[in-house]
Amino acid sequence: MKYFLRRILWLVFAIFIALTINFMLPRLMPGDPATILIQRLEGLEPAAINAVRNAFGLETDKNIIIQYKDYLIDLLHGDLGISISHYPTPVWNVLRKALPWTIGLMGISTVLSFLFGTLIGITLAWKRKSRISDAVLGLFLFIRSFPYFWFGLILVYFLAFNNPIFPLGGATKVGLMPADGWEYIKSILYHGILPGMTITITSMGYWILTIRNNMINVLAEDYITVAKAKGLSMSRIKNLYAAKNAILPSVSGFAMALGFVIGGSLLTEMVFSYPGVGFMLYQAVQQQDYPLLQAIFLFIILGVLFSNFIADIVIMILDPRVRDGAKK
Amino acid sequence: MIKDMLKLFITNRKALLGVIILSIFIFIAVFAPLIAPYHPKQSSDQEGKFQLRAAPSSKHLLGTSHAGYDIFSRLIYGTRLSLMVGIVTGVITTFIALTLGLLGGYYGGVIDDIISFINNIFLVIPSLPLIIVIASYITIRGVWPIIFVLSFTGWAWGTRVIRSQVLTVREREFVKVAEVLGEKPLVIVFREILPNIISLVMATFFTSTIAAVIGEATLEFIGLGNISAVTWGTMLYWAQNNAALLYNAWWWFLPPGLFIGLLGTSFALMNFAIDEISNPKIRKR
Numbered sequence: 001m002k003y004f005l006r007r008i009l010w011l012v013f014a015i016f017i018a019l020t021i022n023f024m025l026p027r028l029m030p031g032d033p034a035t036i037l038i039q040r041l042e043g044l045e046p047a048a049i050n051a052v053r054n055a056f057g058l059e060t061d062k063n064i065i066i067q068y069k070d071y072l073i074d075l076l077h078g079d080l081g082i083s084i085s086h087y088p089t090p091v092w093n094v095l096r097k098a099l100p101w102t103i104g105l106m107g108i109s110t111v112l113s114f115l116f117g118t119l120i121g122i123t124l125a126w127k128r129k130s131r132i133s134d135a136v137l138g139l140f141l142f143i144r145s146f147p148y149f150w151f152g153l154i155l156v157y158f159l160a161f162n163n164p165i166f167p168l169g170g171a172t173k174v175g176l177m178p179a180d181g182w183e184y185i186k187s188i189l190y191h192g193i194l195p196g197m198t199i200t201i202t203s204m205g206y207w208i209l210t211i212r213n214n215m216i217n218v219l220a221e222d223y224i225t226v227a228k229a230k231g232l233s234m235s236r237i238k239n240l241y242a243a244k245n246a247i248l249p250s251v252s253g254f255a256m257a258l259g260f261v262i263g264g265s266l267l268t269e270m271v272f273s274y275p276g277v278g279f280m281l282y283q284a285v286q287q288q289d290y291p292l293l294q295a296i297f298l299f300i301i302l303g304v305l306f307s308n309f310i311a312d313i314v315i316m317i318l319d320p321r322v323r324d325g326a327k328k
Numbered sequence: 329m330i331k332d333m334l335k336l337f338i339t340n341r342k343a344l345l346g347v348i349i350l351s352i353f354i355f356i357a358v359f360a361p362l363i364a365p366y367h368p369k370q371s372s373d374q375e376g377k378f379q380l381r382a383a384p385s386s387k388h389l390l391g392t393s394h395a396g397y398d399i400f401s402r403l404i405y406g407t408r409l410s411l412m413v414g415i416v417t418g419v420i421t422t423f424i425a426l427t428l429g430l431l432g433g434y435y436g437g438v439i440d441d442i443i444s445f446i447n448n449i450f451l452v453i454p455s456l457p458l459i460i461v462i463a464s465y466i467t468i469r470g471v472w473p474i475i476f477v478l479s480f481t482g483w484a485w486g487t488r489v490i491r492s493q494v495l496t497v498r499e500r501e502f503v504k505v506a507e508v509l510g511e512k513p514l515v516i517v518f519r520e521i522l523p524n525i526i527s528l529v530m531a532t533f534f535t536s537t538i539a540a541v542i543g544e545a546t547l548e549f550i551g552l553g554n555i556s557a558v559t560w561g562t563m564l565y566w567a568q569n570n571a572a573l574l575y576n577a578w579w580w581f582l583p584p585g586l587f588i589g590l591l592g593t594s595f596a597l598m599n600f601a602i603d604e605i606s607n608p609k610i611r612k613r
Contacts (some may be wrong), residue, residue, distance in 0.1 A: 012487070017449055027467060141600065144593025145538060147545045150564065150585035157581075263456025267546060281457070285464045285550060293461060295573055299458045308452060 004112050007312045011305060022294060023071050026108040027064070043211070048082060053242060075284065080298075081291035085283065091192075091295045095280070099299070101171055102276030105192055106265045109199035114260075116200070117207025120249060124208065124213035144205035148264040152198040152271035157327045169273035195272045199265050210253050214246035248319055254311045258304055336597075336605045339584040343605075346597030350515060353591055357407045364401035365389075368558040371396035376383050381575060394570040402558055408605045409559040411591070413475055418537030425486030425532050430517055431446035432487075433494025443487070463552040465472040470554045478543045482568045486532035490525060527606040534599040538592045544590050560584035 074080075080091035122135045143151070160166045167173075172187045218224065218243055227237045266278030273279060277296055284292040337343045356363060371392075378396040382388055385492075390399040432443035458481050460533055466473045497503065497523060504515045521606050522529075547553050548561025551569075567581040 014449070014452055018453070021449075021453070025461065038588075051433070141596045142589060142593045145542075145550070145596055146589040147542050148563075148587060149546065149549055150581075153564075153568075153573065153581055154585070157578060160575055162576075181435060195544075213607075217607075259454035259456070262454045266460075270550070281460065282550060285460060285552065288464070289462075293464060297457050297461045300454055301452075304452060304454050 001235065003316055004313070007309060007316075011309045014305050018298065018305065019072065019075065020068075020302070022298045025292065025297075045088070047088065051058050071293065078297040083292045085287040085288055085289040085292065091291050095277070095295055095299065098277045098280045098283060100274060101274060102265065102269065102278065103303075105156040105195060105269075105274065105276060106199065106261070108192075109196045110203070110258075110261050112196070113200040113203045114207055114250075116203040118247065120204070121211030121318055122215055122238070122246070125212045125219065125246075126242075128212075128216065131157060137208070140208050141203040143202060146202070147267070147296070148198065148202050149267040149271050151202050152195070152268050155198055156271065157192050167191050169271075171275050172181065181305060191274075195265075195268050198268045198271075199261070202264055203261050206253075207250065211246055211250050213247050215242055216248045218242045235256050246322050248315070251318065252315055254307075258307050258311075262300060262304065333456075333529035337601060340604060342597045343601030346594040349590060349594035349597075353411055353587075353594070354403055354409055357411050359401050360405050364398075364404040366398040366401040368397060368405040369403045370398070370401070374589055381577065383415065383577075384579050390583060393566060393579065393580065399563070399580055402563055403560070403587065405558045406560045406563055406584065407558070407587070408543060409471060409499060410544065410561065410588070413471055413478075413559070414537045414591070416473040417475050417478045417544075418533050419480030419528065420475070421482040421536040421540070422486060424483040424532040425490055425536075426480065426529055428483070428487045429494055430521070433491040434498055434513070434517055434521065440491075444490070447484055447487050448490075450481070451488060453481075453514035455481045455539075457564060459547065460550065460552065471550070471557060473552055474544055474547055475540075477547070478540045482536050482539055482543075486536060490513055490528055490532065493525050493528050494521060527602050531599055531602050534595040534602070538595045538599075541588060541591055541595075545584075554595065560588050588609070 076094055080095070083089050083094045084089045086094045103182075120136070124137055127133045156168060160168045167190065169191075171191050172184060176187050178182050178184055224237060224241055227241050233239075265276075266281055268274070269276045269278030270282040277299065281293070281296045283289070284296060338347075366373070378388070378392050378398065380392060380393040380396045381394055384391045386401065389399050390403065392559050393399055393402070428443050428447070432440040432447075459477050462480070463473065466477070503516060503520050506520050511519075543563035544553070544559070545564065547557070548557075548559060549564045549568065551565055553561060553565070554558070555565055561584075563584040564581055567577070567584075572578075572580040
């Protein structure tokens with residue numbers, strides 16, 4: 001219980017820090033991109049100019065503490081400012097449309113990547129004397145070294161452009177609506193395969209490597225030797241004795257890996273023009289839509305913090321040492 | 329100790345392969361003007377202007393770009409900046425991680441609390457979005473801003489690992505003995521602790537260099553780099569923004585990514601070897 005409270009406290013605190021960083025970043029930056037931007041967007045209405053100035057913290061008439069207070073109050077009301085590229089739509093309305101796509105695509109791909117990666121890693125550790133397992137390991141070290149977006153480009157080139165098996169991009173067939181029911185869902189799945197594959201394959205190497213090394217460490221433990229001496233079946237030793245214990249650090253590594261996975265999926269969306277947060281981030285950068293950029297950044301941090309929190313809770317359930325508070 | 333490490337390192341097959349690949353890239357970078365048939369920004373020779381978007385031929389091994397530049401030459405010259413940014417960022421990141429890790433781990437107390445606190449925050453902030461946001465605020469486009477952004481966001485993981493290793497090493501007998509003998513903290517840190525965490529420092533360097541090479545390519549691909557610089561990342565930017573895919577010009581976007589991947593693999597292999605060397609359980613087969 002104490003562990004649980006500590007995690008909640010850290011979550012609340014980290015969210016506070018994240019909000020503060022989001023507030024400080026534009027105010028710490030040298031130069032004044034806002035003025036350049038306002039000049040460039042000649043004919044912008046006063047409300048939009050204000051949105052830009054707010055995003056950059058250029059309300060020089062107010063002192064920084066009052067600005068900070070206003071910022072927090074606006075956030076609590078769900079007011080993230082007004083998007084410049086989608087003017088005059090509020091940022092939240094723009095962002096809201098992108099969130100489900102990213103959460104769906106990334107959620108499913110991350111879970112698949114974790115499952116497959118862990119299974120492959122366990123097998124590689126168990127059969128680590130074989131040449132094949134060396135080769136598979138090398139292959140994934142190689143794949144992991146590519147920029148995600150490039151891997152996505154290659155898949156598009158070979159599986160969508162050269163051999164039109166899959167669509168080139170987007171999330172659904174143009175013109176289909178949720179009202180189309182099953183057709184719509186089928187189209188979503190069909191469009192999701194290539195971006196999903198990109199994320200799953202490129203991030204799998206991380207899980208494979210983590211679980212493999214843990215597993216090898218566990219296999220050297222005395223209780224494995226004892227289990228073998230007792231004549232337990234090999235599959236029982238592998239799954240119940242070794243893998244079960246090797247998987248814990250992988251779950252706690254989940255939090256760390258999530259940052260990489262998110263980075264990877266942002267870029268994947270850019271390549272596939274997938275209408276999620278990553279593609280929106282790309283557009284926000286291109287069009288210098290700073291209010292939108294800030295909001296996307298904030299949501300990504302919040303997403304990571306909450307996933308971390310969930311991973312912590314899973315560890316609490318899995319690991320009796322943490323649960324009973326013997327450790328920490 | 330360090331000599332032994334080097335010896336093990338060279339005899340390890342994975343490490344050797346990594347060293348060979350890296351050496352080839354360094355060779356390419358140093359002798360780029362001799363290897364590349366043309367200057368990277370040359371679009372004509374005595375026979376006249378180069379054909380635009382040419383397919384690979386004996387004259388242009390990897391064809392030409394939309395502006396008539398020889399892609400093979402750009403790939404060769406691009407090695408210079410790409411490698412430089414990766415290694416410089418790797419060195420800076422490792423230096424920060426080592427300094428903070430040693431400070432926090434050895435001195436403990438308030439210093440450690442402050443360092444750990446900042447470290448934990450940087451660990452939970454996903455680095456790529458942070459990199460993109462910071463880079464889009466910086467209006468100067470170039471290699472140095474990229475190095476700055478990547479170093480600023482890349483030190484947290486290394487610091488975490490080094491700090492916890494220092495914490496265990498400083499409890500070992502030989503450190504205690506040195507302390508009792510009245511050695512100065514700096515001497516203890518450099519003579520007793522550093523040699524014992526050297527494999528970790530090397531691993532940190534390799535990991536952060538891979539991250540930097542990929543991070544640089546990513547920033548440039550999105551258009552947040554100096555697009556007139558010749559690097560693998562900007563090559564991909566130009567290929568993407570000139571629809572290389574639709575022209576079926578695989579020779580334009582395939583090679584830069586492959587080079588990034590190969591360079592990354594060479595560091596990953598060395599990293600893996602370090603793991604095997606410093607962790608006998610993994611080494612024993």
